[in-house]
Amino acid sequence: MDGIPGGLRTDQQPPMAIPLRHFVLALGFLVVGVGGSTVMTVATLPGLAGLAHLHLLLVGWIAVTIMGAMTQFVPVWSGVTIHSRRLAVAQLWLVTAGLTGFAAALLAGALEWLPVGGALMLAGIWVFVYNVGRTLTRARPFDFTERHFAFALACFGLVAPFGFLLAVDFTTPAFDSVAVSRFEVHLSHATLALFGALLATVVGALFQLGQMFTQAEPGRLDERLLTLEQLCFPAGIGVLALGRGLTIEPVARVGAVAILVGLAAFAIVIGRLLAGATVERSPMIARYWVVVSALLAWIALAAPTWWAEPIAYGSLFGHPDAQRLLLFGVFGFVVIGSLYHIVPFIIWIERYSDRLGFEQVPMIDDLYDDRLERGDFWTTLVGFGGLSAAPLVGLPSVAVTASGVLATIGVALFVINVLLTIHQHGPNGIAGVLSSALESEQESPTAGDGESDLGVSPDR
Structure with missing residues (x-):
């Protein structure tokens, strides 16, 4: 883009x-x-x-x-x-x-x-x-992205103290005097963390980024599906966490179904945006196709598992053998694809935006290495694809090892590409990013000054 x-x-x-x-x-x-x-x-x-x-x-x-x-x-x-x-x-x-x-x-x-x-x-x-x-x-008023971000922040706020209590309980009993056990708190903690804090953020951001990178607009069907997602997904997370925390299986099952329905509706919307893209292939679009495919596959695997045993430890993240599909296929490819725009964008704004119109400057997509990007895409896709499929289809150990090596190579290429972008185009390079404290000493303007980061908010 x-x-x-x-x-x-x-x-x-x-x-x-x-x-x-x-x-x-x-x-x-x-x-x-x-x-x-x-x-x-x-x-x-x-x-x-x-x-x-x-x-x-x-x-x-x-x-x-x-x-x-x-x-x-x-x-x-x-x-x-x-x-x-x-x-x-x-x-x-x-x-x-x-x-x-x-x-x-x-x-x-x-x-x-x-x-x-x-x-x-x-x-x-x-x-x-x-x-x-x-x-x-x-x-x-909040838009789609802001509502999901607000919900994710609330989940972050709950996940942290639950995690702290679980850490304490390793050596000092923390739940003996309360009506819930460590197992129940652990289930709620993991549910709010993975689906509330992390996945809700991904859903909120991916809708905005999907429109931005595809230059496609959602249609009437998409708007209805997004309404369904907003009704089902956040409420489902709360109900599933509550049902797991109280070990009430019917309540947890209702929450699980709501989450899956909401996510399926959202995946269809993003898939339709990608199919209607009016721009050429980009690192973001290529990886978001993987995200949609992985999310739909995870939903298909999680549905019967969550319906049968929504509060079992083995079904904590859906199908017991689909954890890598969710972790890398959804979270991993969203993050990698998005960072291929976010990092160059931030650097471009800092270093080149003031020069636009006065001299020839590179575009955002010129800041990273195209060959490394394509190399990391295919090696990561094959590697994590093998790791995700291994427990589902019983791949031999040599194939699992080879997939792990490929995934590691792909991640290494991605990390090298991003770090080279920062090193070559960032004003102070990687060392400056890690060590500079000067910028943080100057506080941003207060909320009451009426100023904003945008002349016009992109969604208003």
């Missing part, structure tokens, strides 16, 4: 280093998580390696990326200034330090240190919820 959005007021945007710092550190967690996954296919890691691996990917990669993206694009989409730049910086370091300590404690078996890491993550997530929430409250 080469078009540059009009009306941007770059002097009001969060400093470039703030979201980019989130993305760089999230990429680090991605490399560690995928590398660990590859190692786990051929060897046994110490301690609670599976739990550490899951948190590194979901919190370190997906959630930290979401935190950086919301910090940058809630102001852009909603036409309001970020509440506090200092808090946007603090949230990252709190979550990063907490997750690093949490994962290290799990791997080392030092469970007594889990509450320390959990407390830091709790503080960082609550800072994020407060900062972005204060920003979002100034955007009224």
